[in-house]
Every structure is written in structure tokens, then in C-alpha cells.
Amino acid sequence: MNQLSQPAVLADGLCKSFAAKQVLSNLDLALAPGTVLGLLGANGSGKTTLIKCLLGLFRTSGGRAQIFGEDAWNLSATTKERIGYVPQEVATYPWMRVRHVIDYTAAFYPRWNRELVADLCRRWRLPLDERSGSLSVGQLQTLGIVLALGHEPELLILDEPVASLDPGARREFLRTLIDLVEHPDRTVLFSTHITSDLERVASQIALLRDGQIEFCGELDLLKDRVKRLRILAPDALPASFAVAGALSCQVDGKLAVATVADFSPQEIDELRQTWNADVTVSDLNLEEIFVELHDSESPKLSQGELTGAVR
Numbered sequence: 001m002n003q004l005s006q007p008a009v010l011a012d013g014l015c016k017s018f019a020a021k022q023v024l025s026n027l028d029l030a031l032a033p034g035t036v037l038g039l040l041g042a043n044g045s046g047k048t049t050l051i052k053c054l055l056g057l058f059r060t061s062g063g064r065a066q067i068f069g070e071d072a073w074n075l076s077a078t079t080k081e082r083i084g085y086v087p088q089e090v091a092t093y094p095w096m097r098v099r100h101v102i103d104y105t106a107a108f109y110p111r112w113n114r115e116l117v118a119d120l121c122r123r124w125r126l127p128l129d130e131r132s133g134s135l136s137v138g139q140l141q142t143l144g145i146v147l148a149l150g151h152e153p154e155l156l157i158l159d160e161p162v163a164s165l166d167p168g169a170r171r172e173f174l175r176t177l178i179d180l181v182e183h184p185d186r187t188v189l190f191s192t193h194i195t196s197d198l199e200r201v202a203s204q205i206a207l208l209r210d211g212q213i214e215f216c217g218e219l220d221l222l223k224d225r226v227k228r229l230r231i232l233a234p235d236a237l238p239a240s241f242a243v244a245g246a247l248s249c250q251v252d253g254k255l256a257v258a259t260v261a262d263f264s265p266q267e268i269d270e271l272r273q274t275w276n277a278d279v280t281v282s283d284l285n286l287e288e289i290f291v292e293l294h295d296s297e298s299p300k301l302s303q304g305e306l307t308g309a310v311r
């Protein structure tokens with residue numbers, strides 16, 4: 001694979017188990033440089049585990065994890081310099097004042113943008129003279145974001161970066177992130193439960209479920225596939241009424257409401273003809289899609305048509 005086509009981040013058949021518990025199984029994911037990928041998954045689905053395997057903080061149980069073509073477990077210092085990481089729980093030296101934590105971190109990087117850091121600290125009102133051990137959880141998270149951005153990394157990996165931020169700080173952070181990702185070569189992978197943030201910032205979405213990436217591609221592609229159907233028949237529908245491949249289907253007299261994972265216009269025609277029904281199709285937002293997919297036992301999204309995914 002040449003430099004141009006080399007993914008910034010690659011998981012290839014990645015497996016991770018903790019004792020007998022398998023968390024990731026044969027997971028494939030590739031981020032082309034310049035991608036902003038939002039990683040979505042239920043609590044305990046393995047987002048942090050995946051991120052830590054990709055960063056070489058966890059040793060994989062099988063398969064490959066690579067950053068810029070290097071094995072994640074053996075990243076060189078040069079490659080590490082190209083990465084910024086905000087962990088779910090930011091840890092720092094509690095006895096150090098915030099400004100000293102920043103200076104200390106800056107010393108590790110040949111390239112450190114002091115102006116950017118000063119600007120972020122001002123905008124996010126970080127108390128520079130306070131000891132970092134006395135910061136609130138949200139302030140600590142803000143500090144973690146500043147530390148990860150100071151060296152202007154090519155690859156930014158954020159594990160629920162806004163979980164503890166207040167709405168104002170979250171908006172500021174998203175604004176900054178949007179500015180940052182305008183740089184065409186900057187790759188961002190971030191996990192969050194706040195789907196509206198993903199919709200604003202991410203160019204691609206990856207859904208993690210059952211240890212694998214269930215979907216990876218553009219949000220619009222996902223929205224094109226998962227649709228809600230409202231089926232109104234002239235007579236009461238039988239209790240056994242079902243829509244093939246539906247994630248959910250509720251029947252109430254003449255009306256059925258179903259959510260399908262692989263929407264096709266032909267299916268609508270069939271429903272219209274079979275039941276002489278009036279069928280309307282509506283879009284779902286990302287949160288609704290996530291809940292539908294999460295609540296359904298099966299089927300999952302079929303993998304065949306993932307044109308937006310980088311594989």
C-alpha cells in the first residue's frame with residue numbers, strides 16, 4: 001500500500017478479549033486521511049477498548065491495529081508526535097498548576113502552538129494558576145482537549161470528549177473542532193453518545209455492535225437506508241402483519257408503523273399492492289436510528305452496499 005492510499009487508522013480483523021470475555025471480534029475499520037469519523041455504540045460495546053487498541057494502549061488479542069502504517073503496539077516517537085488523544089478520563093499531575101501542566105506537556109513536542117493554546121485557554125476559561133488536582137471534571141476534560149490540540153496533531157482521537165462539558169463549553173469545543181477539521185489532512189476519530197454532535201461534525205459514522213463495525217459510512221447513506229414506513233390499509237391489518245427485514249413493526253388496526261434497515265422503493269410498491277395500502281416514508285435522525293438498531297435483536301444492516309466506508 002503506498003503512502004497516498006495508506007489509512008491514517010487501520011483495524012484489520014482486530015480481536016480483543018479480557019480473559020474469557022471477547023469485546024472486539026474480527027473488527028475491520030479504516031480511516032482515510034482527512035476523515036472525521038464519529039464512533040457510536042451502546043455502553044460497554046467496546047468503543048474505549050477499540051480506541052486503546054488503535055493507540056497501542058491495549059495489546060490486541062488478534063488481527064492488526066495500525067496508525068499511519070505502523071503497528072499500534074510499536075509506534076515510533078515520530079508517529080506518536082502526529083497523534084493527539086483525549087482519554088475518557090483525563091489524568092494529570094494534581095500538584096501542578098494548570099499552566100505548568102501545559103508547559104510540561106509542550107516540552108515533549110518539537111512543534112507546539114503556544115498562541116493556539118493560549119487562545120483556547122482564554123476562550124474556555126481555564127484557570128491557569130489553579131492546581132490541576134482541584135479542577136472540576138469538566139475543566140479537567142477541557143485541559144485534556146487543550147493538551148491534545150497543542151501540537152496540532154494530524155490524527156486526533158477523542159474518547160467522549162464532551163461528556164462532562166456544560167452546553168456552552170460543548171458548543172465552543174464543537175466550533176473549535178469544526179475549525180480544526182477544515183484542514184484537509186487532519187483525521188479525527190471521536191466517540192460520543194451525543195448524536196446531535198456527531199451529525200454536526202462527523203463526515204462518517206461507525207456503529208459498533210457485538211464487537212464489530214455494523215455500519216461505517218456517510219451519515220446520509222445511513223439515513224437513506226434506515227426509514228420509517230407508515231402503512232395505512234383500508235381494513236384492519238392482521239396481527240401477524242410484518243414487513244420483511246424490519247427493525248421494528250407496530251400494528252394498530254388499519255395502521256402499521258415499521259422501521260426498515262434496508263429501504264427499497266420496490267418494497268413500498270409491494271406493500272401498496274399487497275395490502276392496497278397508503279404507504280408514506282419518513283426519515284429518522286441519528287438518535288432514532290441508533291435506538292432502533294440498538295433495540296433490534298436482528299437483522300443488522302447488511303454489509304453489501306457500504307459505499308461510503310473506507311475499507
Ligand SMILES: Nc1ncnc2c1ncn2[C@@H]1O[C@H](COP(=O)(O)OP(=O)(O)OP(=O)(O)O)[C@@H](O)[C@H]1O
Pocket residue numbers: 018023041042043044045046047048049050
Ligand atoms: N481492562 C479491562 N479488563 C476487563 N474488562 C474490560 C477492561 N476494559 C474494558 N473491559 C470490558 O470491555 C467491555 C467494553 O468496555 P468499553 O469501556 O470499551 O466500552 P465502551 O463502549 O467504551 O463503553 P461506554 O460507552 O460505557 O464508555 C465492557 O464489558 C468492559 O467491562
